[in-house]
Amino acid sequence: MHVSPLFRQTKIAGRRAMRRTRLLRDNRATVMVEMAFCVPLLVLIGFGGIEMSNLTLVNTRISQIGLNTADNASRIAFGSNLSLPRVREVDINDVFAGAETQATGLNFKKNGRIILSSLEVNADGGQTIKWQRCYGDLKLASSYGTQGTGKTGTAFPGMGPSNNRVKAIAGTAIMFVEVTYQYQPVAYGNWLGPRQIRSEAAFTIREGRDLQGPDGNGVYNPSPSVTASSCA
Numbered sequence: 679m680h681v682s683p684l685f686r687q688t689k690i691a692g693r694r695a696m697r698r699t700r701l702l703r704d705n706r707a708t709v710m711v712e713m714a715f716c717v718p719l720l721v722l723i724g725f726g727g728i729e730m731s732n733l734t735l736v737n738t739r740i741s742q743i744g745l746n747t748a749d750n751a752s753r754i755a756f757g758s759n760l761s762l763p764r765v766r767e768v769d770i771n772d773v774f775a776g777a778e779t780q781a782t783g784l785n786f787k788k789n790g791r792i793i794l795s796s797l798e799v800n801a802d803g804g805q806t807i808k809w810q811r812c813y814g815d816l817k818l819a820s821s822y823g824t825q826g827t828g829k830t831g832t833a834f835p836g837m838g839p840s841n842n843r844v845k846a847i848a849g850t851a852i853m854f855v856e857v858t859y860q861y862q863p864v865a866y867g868n869w870l871g872p873r874q875i876r877s878e879a880a881f882t883i884r885e886g887r888d889l890q891g892p893d894g895n896g897v898y899n900p901s902p903s904v905t906a907s908s909c910a
Contacts, residue, residue: 732864736784737875743792744857744879747777751794751853752881762888767899767906770794774813774907790859791816793909795825796896797837797844797852797880798889804832805845808889809896812909818858824909837880844880851889851896854880 750773755763777792784790791814800806806828810820828834836843837854846852861873891897899906 729863729865733861733873736859736861739781739784740790740857740859740875741877741879743777743780743786744855744877746780747773747792747794747857748853748855748879748881750776751855752883754883755885755887757888762886764888764898765796765891765896767897768904770811770897771904771907774811777813784859785862786814786859788815789862790814790857791818793818793820793856795820795822795837795854795856797846797854798850798896799846799848800829800831802831803848804828804830805834805836807834807837808851809891810909811897811907813907816858816860819909820856822854822856838878846882849886849889851883851887852880853883854878 751770754765754769754773756766756769757763773794774792778786781790791812793810793812795810796808798806798808807820807823807825810825822837823834836845837852838844844852844854855878857877857879859875861875888898889896892899897906
């Protein structure tokens with residue numbers, strides 16, 4: 679069958695038009711370009727959410743560690759009905775052991791510090807840090823003073839924020855805890871910058887105690903003695 683040149687040219691032109699139409703409708707390349715721009719941003723936002731969630735969780739855990747440490751220290755009561763309960767070095771170490779267990783997964787010993795202070799009334803009616811013990815390798819001192827601060831006189835104002843000081847009353851003691859933790863990022867390294875999480879808690883002792891101790895320092899270490907959790 680004879681095909682005229684005009685018909686052949688028309689047919690070829692039609693095929694070319696169909697190919698151009700399919701090309702115009704093919705948006706796969708556009709989607710790939712958009713994804714190339716969007717995926718890094720989505721990943722950034724996703725990991726940022728994970729980091730912020732973890733930071734919030736760690737803040738809560740550090741706060742709870744402070745509260746439980748102060749609470750457990752306030753419950754120390756070793757002795758018999760014939761004498762006032764005593765605070766022993768082994769009891770303080772047990773309190774810190776409980777805090778370490780509660781901090782499982784945080785590598786707290788390496789990156790944290792717990793400072794436990796016994797806030798009491800001195801002979802002059804002022805406030806004093808009768809004894810102080812520490813746990814953790816983070817090199818920090820108490821924000822309020824070391825053991826023996828306020829031993830005499832009434833100049834020491836107590837512990838806690840200046841607008842909300844905690845003060846002991848005669849014949850009892852307050853277990854004041856300062857917890858500091860160097861936050862360990864999950865995804866972004868130092869993206870948040872150096873960040874220390876800090877929390878404070880205080881509990882009054884639950885019952886009467888022998889506050890004097892063997893040498894007036896408030897803490898006993900009977901045989902077999904243990905290594906005190908010194909803040910030095």
